[in-house]
Amino acid sequence: MKNYDGLINILKQFETQWGIHHNQFPKGDWRMQFSEAIAMCFEPCAEKILAGYFKVTNQEGDKLVVRTIQPTAIELYYHEEGEGRFKDPIMYHTNDRKVWGKENYFNDRGIEGLPYYPIGSLNPHTSGIDITFENAKERYRASFLIREYKVTYEGGKEVKVVNSTEIYDDMLLNGITLDKADWIEWCDGVGMVEIERKWRRNVPKYRQVQGEPDRWEPDPNGMDTFSTPKGRVAKCPFNWQFRIK
Numbered sequence: 001m002k003n004y005d006g007l008i009n010i011l012k013q014f015e016t017q018w019g020i021h022h023n024q025f026p027k028g029d030w031r032m033q034f035s036e037a038i039a040m041c042f043e044p045c046a047e048k049i050l051a052g053y054f055k056v057t058n059q060e061g062d063k064l065v066v067r068t069i070q071p072t073a074i075e076l077y078y079h080e081e082g083e084g085r086f087k088d089p090i091m092y093h094t095n096d097r098k099v100w101g102k103e104n105y106f107n108d109r110g111i112e113g114l115p116y117y118p119i120g121s122l123n124p125h126t127s128g129i130d131i132t133f134e135n136a137k138e139r140y141r142a143s144f145l146i147r148e149y150k151v152t153y154e155g156g157k158e159v160k161v162v163n164s165t166e167i168y169d170d171m172l173l174n175g176i177t178l179d180k181a182d183w184i185e186w187c188d189g190v191g192m193v194e195i196e197r198k199w200r201r202n203v204p205k206y207r208q209v210q211g212e213p214d215r216w217e218p219d220p221n222g223m224d225t226f227s228t229p230k231g232r233v234a235k236c237p238f239n240w241q242f243r244i245k
């Protein structure tokens with residue numbers, strides 16, 4: 001990725017804020033308070049990410065295709081590995097989620113766990129594309145999902161996209177090349193944008209499974225609910241979606 005350092009420097013602000021404040025993060029009956037502390041660590045990053053954009057290029061014979069992708073809504077995902085630490089059960093790239101899905105997942109493969117992604121890695125998955133800022137030393141997984149974005153195509157047409165999986169076609173013009181990804185360039189924004197926080201779309205509230213405190217399940221109990229294939233569940237109370245006002 002071109003100007004890779006620009007995006008890395010933005011994401012490293014989370015690591016800096018985490019290092020300053022983590023000793024003061026709430027304990028005990030703490031999930032809501034803890035989630036707010038984590039959001040405050042990420043908010044300076046979100047402001048800069050939502051002010052910037054990606055420039056994507058592709059050479060098709062003699063034709064150069066250039067388009068820009070500006071995130072307009074991003075969602076934070078944050079999960080800590082280890083007993084008694086903060087869990088974000090919806091997050092895909094965690095050791096805990098693999099074990100919750102299949103207890104012998106790692107034993108069956110003869111491996112100890114999932115490696116920690118280098119900061120700034122693209123992580124395509126079933127909900128779209130995450131950009132990661134995990135930390136192996138502190139054993140936390142962290143990423144943001146590009147939930148909504150505005151794309152300006154090579155012909156000049158501008159489209160607002162709310163379906164996060166459409167970014168596969170808009171951003172990955174060259175697929176994921178094995179040698180390099182210099183066809184994606186991060187461009188810092190000029191100034192700041194005004195942002196607001198909302199709930200992460202389609203993310204349920206989770207509760208610990210009775211009698212199995214190391215396992216989590218969607219919680220159907222709550223005033224604010226939404227429909228899923230398995231019935232209605234409460235919305236996640238963490239306001240971890242950051243979007244342009």
